[in-house]
Amino acid sequence: MSNVNRIKTLLQPSQRFARSVHLERDFRDSTALSQYVVTDRVGQLFRRFGSAFAIGSTERAWRITGDYGTGKSCFALALARICDPKSLGLPKQLIDVSKSLPKANAIPVLVTGAREPISAAIIRAIEESLNYSSIKKRPQELSQAKRVSKEASPAERDRYAIQLLEATSRLVCESKQGNGILLILDELGKSLEFATQHPDQQDITFLQVLAETASRSGEAPLVVLGILHQGFSAYAEKMEANDQREWDKIGGRFEELLFDQPLEQLVALVASAFRVKVDQLTPAIKRAARENMAKAIDLGWFGAVTNRQSLLDQAPSIFPLQPMLLPVLVKFFSRFGQNERSLFSFLYSSESNAIRAFAEQHDIGDGFFGIHQFYDYVRSSIGSRLHTRALSSRWSQIESVIDASLGGNIEEVAMLKTVGVLNMLDDQKLTAQEDAVLAALEKTCLPKCDFAATLSKLRNKKRVLYYRGSSGGYCL
Secondary structure, three states, X not given: OOHHXXXXXXXXXXXXXXXXXXXXXXXXXXXXXOOOOOOHHHHHHHHHHHHOOXXXXXXXXXXXXXXXXXXXXXXXXXXXHHHOOOOOOOOHHHHHHHXXXXXXXXXXXXXEXXXXXXXXXXXXXXXXXXXXXXXXXXXXXXXXXXXXXXHOOHHHHHHHHHHHHHHHHHHHHHOOOOOOEEEEEEOHHHHHHHHHHOOOOOOOHHHHHHHHHHHOOOOOOEEEEEEEOOOHHHHHOOOOHHHHHHHHHHHOOOEEEEOOOOHHHHHHHHHHHHOOOHHHOOHXXXXXXXXXXXXXXXXXXXXXXXXXXXXXXXXXXXXXXXXXXXXXXXXXXXXXXXXXXXXXXXXXXXXXXXXXXXXXXXXXXXXXXXXXXHHHXXXXXXXXXXXXXXXXXXXXXXXXXXXXXXXXXXXXXXXXXXXXXXXXXXXXXXXXXXXXXXXXXOOEOOOOOOHHHHHHHHHHHOOOOEEOOOOOEEEO
């Protein structure tokens, strides 16, 4: 067949999702945030941080906690660009956000955590930020801090770092180049690991002093944002009980916000990644996408949905991904990958069983990429990793049952693969109920057949499916 009708002709993938963000490197890249999507959750976080710069605010020390790859660093980059007085070339959504945050006009000081003293990294970052800014004057504390960073004791270096932060924040306000400093500590976990391994070089109480300094920074705001993959106490779990309590107390000085994009809002992110030419989809495909999305919502696979109609309207924009597959992808990669980082890696992957290859090999009218096709990707790309995990016996059982059935017809094999993936998730919401399994196979490049009869045959005649009841659904 001609490539003119291939699914790939409908996709205009955005490369923004194809790589992870490096805060300092990407800050000066005007294209790093192109097509950034401000979901409702992200908008809420922007407003919380915007209020930190208001006069009289004492909520100026924060930490964002979230799993690997959920977009925390990208959010931090967007926040830094919004606050930066010199920022140019913001995408429209971020321009709209910046207009709603007039007080958030601060010089960003950006630190990417490494195995080095936190205070030394902050001193270096302040100098780099001042060099980038339009401020000609330098605080006298800068030369002192640079000197002690190399020569003095760790305690003295910590003290000068705090003094330099306060002096720089006052300088920014006095020069009218902004109304304070936004200090972002990305990959803070690496710095905490260094502090646990080298307590003689970095006293963890420095972070407590930093948080308290930010909270009382008054009319020269110092706003601190630390980014972590897990809670403070997780980095101290091998310490003595007294030390762990101390770490908990220090972590409590930072207001914690969870970076968790609701599944409902991830649809917009996937749509932004695919950039499907929806106007070129046939009415039948659009209708099938909406019907499948409705089924997933009714099954509870998208959780508590706040705007059902919006999800239905967006369903065609994630074609060729079957809507029922998206909750499965998110759950699978949150357990066995790195959340959205793995999700978007899968969406962009050139591997033989991923979406990109599917779009290159199939015509627009062939149907959706479903759960059973995702099984093939898992098997070929990350199956070896699953064998090394605690659940390796379950994955081995799933593989063996499916391998033994490969001589059967493709509808049976697809059904077993669908059930196998859902079994692997072991999630109370994403269970292999009959209506879920049947809906997951609809419009997915399979010949028309009586899927209900296929299910009955696999259960009652071939006995490779077992029904665990309304709470557990089918299993292999």
